[in-house]
Amino acid sequence: MNFFQMIFQNLAAITVADIVDIAVVSFLIYQVVKLVRETSSARIIRGVIILIVAMWVSNILQLTMVNYLFRAVLTWGIVVVAIVFQPELRRILERMGRSKLSSLMLRNDMIPMEEQVILEIVHSCSEMSWSRTGALIIFERKENLNDIIKTGTIVNADVKDELVRNIFYEGAPLHDGAMIIRDGRVYAAGCVLPLSPNPNLAKELGTRHRAAVGMSEKFDSISVVVSEETGSISVAMDGKLQRHLVPEQLDEILRSELLVNVLEDEIPKAQTVWERLWNKFSRDREDT
Numbered sequence: 262m263n264f265f266q267m268i269f270q271n272l273a274a275i276t277v278a279d280i281v282d283i284a285v286v287s288f289l290i291y292q293v294v295k296l297v298r299e300t301s302s303a304r305i306i307r308g309v310i311i312l313i314v315a316m317w318v319s320n321i322l323q324l325t326m327v328n329y330l331f332r333a334v335l336t337w338g339i340v341v342v343a344i345v346f347q348p349e350l351r352r353i354l355e356r357m358g359r360s361k362l363s364s365l366m367l368r369n370d371m372i373p374m375e376e377q378v379i380l381e382i383v384h385s386c387s388e389m390s391w392s393r394t395g396a397l398i399i400f401e402r403k404e405n406l407n408d409i410i411k412t413g414t415i416v417n418a419d420v421k422d423e424l425v426r427n428i429f430y431e432g433a434p435l436h437d438g439a440m441i442i443r444d445g446r447v448y449a450a451g452c453v454l455p456l457s458p459n460p461n462l463a464k465e466l467g468t469r470h471r472a473a474v475g476m477s478e479k480f481d482s483i484s485v486v487v488s489e490e491t492g493s494i495s496v497a498m499d500g501k502l503q504r505h506l507v508p509e510q511l512d513e514i515l516r517s518e519l520l521v522n523v524l525e526d527e528i529p530k531a532q533t534v535w536e537r538l539w540n541k542f543s544r545d546r547e548d549t
Contacts, residue, residue, distance in 0.1 A: 385425040395489030413452030
């Protein structure tokens with residue numbers, strides 16, 4: 262009984278400020294863990310943990326010199342971390358400067374996208390992969406790409422397999438640049454993209470792949486690349502590049518990232534069904 266009374270007293274002492282404090286710390290820890298998982302920094306984090314454990318053991322064993330060395334290393338650890346994680350930290354700060362608070366706390370990058378658009382893009386990428394036609398397609402999401410669009414030519418046309426392949430056909434005026442997909446339409450083509458400064462990218466990657474990764478580092482967009490040399494299909498998201506994809510894998514990635522989640526869309530769909538029934542009922546009454 263004393264144990265439960267102590268727990269009840271502690272819970273009763275929790276204030277709103279404590280709840281907010283716990284929520285903020287939990288969110289920061291989640292973002293750090295997410296950053297470690299999405300980058301190649303997991304080994305570095307494990308090394309830091311091993312260093313901290315070794316310093317703790319040396320302190321218990323009273324190894325004065327070893328403990329002093331470990332403490333000196335950890336003193337400069339902040340500078341080392343800032344240097345090692347410079348690309349990731351820069352990307353986070355850039356997104357914080359462009360995004361609203363709600364976009365930092367919630368996953369709001371799920372936007373409606375017609376299924377037919379994805380089918381057309383997947384089919385065109387499959388054909389260009391077979392013919393080894395280089396292509397770079399960018400799907401705009403929450404973050405506006407107007408600055409990138411200004412570097413190209415406005416097209417504003419429906420997404421069609423033939424149109425996509427004609428734009429990237431070798432010798433076409435816009436085949437060297439990137440295509441921007443906005444609101445389910447080919448909005449612009451021939452756009453110039455920023456290249457990724459990440460030194461960890463494979464040396465064999467060309468300008469298209471580095472531009473695709475660079476876009477995913479600076480924006481929340483999705484980049485699809487077809488290699489001109491190998492015909493390989495790749496997708497870049499959040500600074501990571503997934504290579505050597507088959508059309509089925511490309512289709513799955515685009516669906517999961519661009520189509521609204523079915524569970525989240527159940528209520529709007531139900532409302533749409535009822536609206537359609539009501540409209541049909543209204544038309545039938547008018548006809549009679």
